[in-house]
Amino acid sequence: MPIRTEPVTINLGPQHPSTHGVFRMRITFDGEIILDVEPIFGYLHRGSEKLAEERTYTQVITLTDRLDYVSSMSNNLAYVLAVEKLAGINPPERAMYMRVMVAELQRIVSHLVATGFFLNDLGALATPLMYCFREREKILEMFEMLCGARITLSYMRVGGIFQDTPPEFWPVLSDFLDYMPGYIDEYERLITGNEILLSRTKGTGILSAETAINSSISGPVLRASGVNWDLRKADPYDVYDRMEFDVPLGTVGDNYDRYLMRIAEMRQSLRIIEQCADQIEDGPIKANVPALVRPPIGDAYGHVEAPKGELGFYMVSDGSIAPYRFKIRSPSLLNLSALRDMLVGCKLADMIVTFGSIDINMGEVDR
Amino acid sequence: MTTVLAGDVIARRIEDSIPGAVEESTSRDVWVKPETILEVCRFLKGDSALSFDYLVSISAVDYIEYFEMVYHLLSMPNNHSLVLKAKCWGREDLTVPSITSLWQGADFQEREVYDLMGISFSGHYNMKRIMLWEGFPGHPQRKDYLESPR
């Protein structure tokens, strides 16, 4: 006689330890197997797009800091690129190098946080998380030297950066570049070869390349599925065309690939930072831009390869000091498009791991 | 670098395939009729030379007299991009065909446009608010939204 069972519906979130913010998923379980997933968000909706319409182009920079609050630099960069495209401003060379350098530092920060929380979701009692945060702290200290803040940076301005680097920055960066590869090796020794991690992550949460492209997935999640698409190579901005680096690619698109992708990207970022530090020359750091930017009437779409994927800003100008329309194409939101494809059929524990490996940030999802 | 395709050239190709779909075109953008968006997108995605396989973003802009839908399309194999636009005149009962059947990534973005701009999408399987709660009065991204109407 078959046992009569019935599916269980759980509201995972909004207050759940591993939803990385206030995020809710309505999940139907058959035992431990997931039958259906419906993501529900909006708990952190602050109306950034509407707020930006009331602010000048410079003031909006502070709003972009708060989108994906673990990668403010990348957000700033995407925004100023969009405005520069809109207004036809060319930043000076030193500013472009500085921007690329800090954006790559920020990528390391974001990937450290992502890796740490991913392993924390696997149940590693916060040990890898603490190690990751230890190194993150070093980068945040560098950011503090550059712009006086650690998280909400507001470092970039339309047409460049706001202030030149202090002299004590370079030795610290040099030290960082010396020891950071060793620390990445340490994470790998700690966990990459760990059989429990392998058995937990390999073959779970598989995202095929076709589904990934169809669902507008971007960033490491897309590349883990084997799609060679990196805006730094495909549509280079600032000085990325002068940098020599590889784009790591996954083969299967499972959780393990996504984890390894971030580790490999951190190494590539270090390569880029080294090259930037090599090539950077003295010079002005800001183009001659008035305090109140008034771009001509028109629209522009500027995008960068943010740590979490393609971050784009679509902006419409009506010739005034504030954007007429400010639309954020947030990678975190769109990376959730394929959530259902990845989760249905796997177990509760895999669901948490898969969700962690997508690496979303609720500040960017809800905006 | 990603090549930005000239709007005029694409407009001609669209017009060849779907007569009467294009409203106007410049060297950058193509404006199509909103009700033909699904067919145009299907053509752009399926055409072997264009093959726009990646939907970058969907935006809506409120120009008071009309709303403009902006589709940023990208072709990964050819590394070229296109901006597709559509003007929806009026302010009430706006409906645009949904392109979720072509791109799954359009799902959340169309819901967001519906939520914040009030343009609904026919053929979307789950057309409800995404950021705000059900029963929220008005659509706050519109230019005439000042405070919640009581």
Add this chain to the structure above:
Amino acid sequence: MEPIYVPFREANSFYRNLYDLFAEWSFWGVSPIPDWLAYFLAGFLIVFAVVNTVVIVTTIGTWVERRLIGRFQSRLGPNRWGPWGLLTPVADAVKLLSKEDTRPEGVDRWVFNLAPLVFIVSPLLVFAVIPFGKNTYIANLNIGILFIIAVTTVPTIAMFMAGWASGNRYSLFGAMRGVAQLVSYEVPMVLSIVGVLLLAGSLSLVDIVEAQRIPFILLQPLGFFIFLLAISAEMNRSPFDIVEADSELVAGFHTEYSGMKWGTFQLAEFIAPFGAASIITTLFLKGWDGPLLPSHLWFFLKVCFVWFVLLWIRATLPRLRVDQIMGLAWKFLFPLGILNLFITAAEVLVWETPTTVQLWAMVGINWVIAIVCLVAVSHLMSDKLSTRAPLAPFPVRVRRDLREVR
């Protein structure tokens, strides 16, 4: 007729002395304490002392555990209350006791309230039969190890009581997982213990310690390995902590508990590693026996060492998935346990009373078999985990010195 408790009285010299003290205490020639009361008082005093020692050692243990895990994670750990934070457990207890004891609506009241009590009884009962030192134990049960196996299954019931009565789906998930896991791991655990029993020839823990001419970890490496994994799973310690997997189930079966009820659960979970370490010490590490130092200290040191190893594992490893845990128990530990039992039985059959040389021969044979088995199993398991090439190489470049200020 002799009362039923007399055999128990005879079992333990310490207890007998206490009993005699009460029973023979006279007041102007009259003995005011009857036989049964003396029996009760003596027993109560000893149990009171042991339980409180265990609880106090555990509370200090929580502090040590948190400090050590802090250091493992390159933090400091709690160090605010008292010298080096030693009073942290006290502060915790005060906080927990003064918290509101909430009970969600719709819970099964009796079961909900009873579950923490049932949960804490079992790890305490384990200490009833553990010999803490030479001739120091509460009871020398002739079925001591059977008693331990029996009481360690009690938390399963408590877990399910808590999970079911809470009326919370996370709790229910945790409870279901807990029951499945504990039932599965009972089998390899018992199988690994049987090897020890065959060698010792007794079920009494006191006899098992005395039977260890050399520590059984040397004679039973495979058994020790299985037992270590199984007891970790029994206690829901990492990497088997799926019952209260905080990243998945919030807190598992005790999600809905608060105040001291929650504290009771936590206390029981912190006592459990000490119980497990005591059992491992007794069965595999020659118990209290050791040179030079007093027997009690030896026992304590060994327990602390085993406890530290459990802690170290907890601080490092991520958690397995529920089906992998079941697979590990039934596909690998169970056959290995059978094999271990078979080999041990054959050895005991051949060398019934082995000489020292024969004993060391046995050690050699068992270690070779254990290593061969583990390597074979590891190859079986790693089939599906073929390692991939690293994604991209990281070339080392010669860098310009950045120290020149630019």
Add this chain to the structure above:
Amino acid sequence: MYGLGIAKGLTVTLVNLFRKPATVQYPEEALPQSPRFRGEEFVWYEQRCTGCASCAKFCPLGIIKIETHPGGTNVQEGQSFAIDVFDIDIGRCMFCGLCVEACPYDALFMGSGFERGTYRREDLVIPVEELRQAEKRPSTWFRPQLEAKKYSPQTGQPLSWEEVGR
């Protein structure tokens, strides 16, 4: 071989057990702070301020409240206004520093503190009297002239309005 990865991981944690902890005990010791740190107490030089309210206009949140009356004196710029009210509501401030960037006369600087916890939001407003009387240790954020002097608000002496320069 199965198990080697676990063993490797265990060695890493064991090594970290004997390393110096990465954290510090905050109230007793603090991490070194950069001179550019954008801190919460603003440094304001009334002698330099003309009351132009550029800072108030550039603030994205509009938390700076300025009330002036004509007839103040300014040593540098001639005609200016006298300040009646210059309140900064740091309860809503996000320390972006745009007000400092906007100040054309270098009268406003970021501070370097971060320990102004209060129990009521009203206490988070910095009134003009406090700004006048406070010890002036300006942050070097957006003030390259201070950086050129190698000034550090954490260790350096308080600066007067002549010393902060243009």
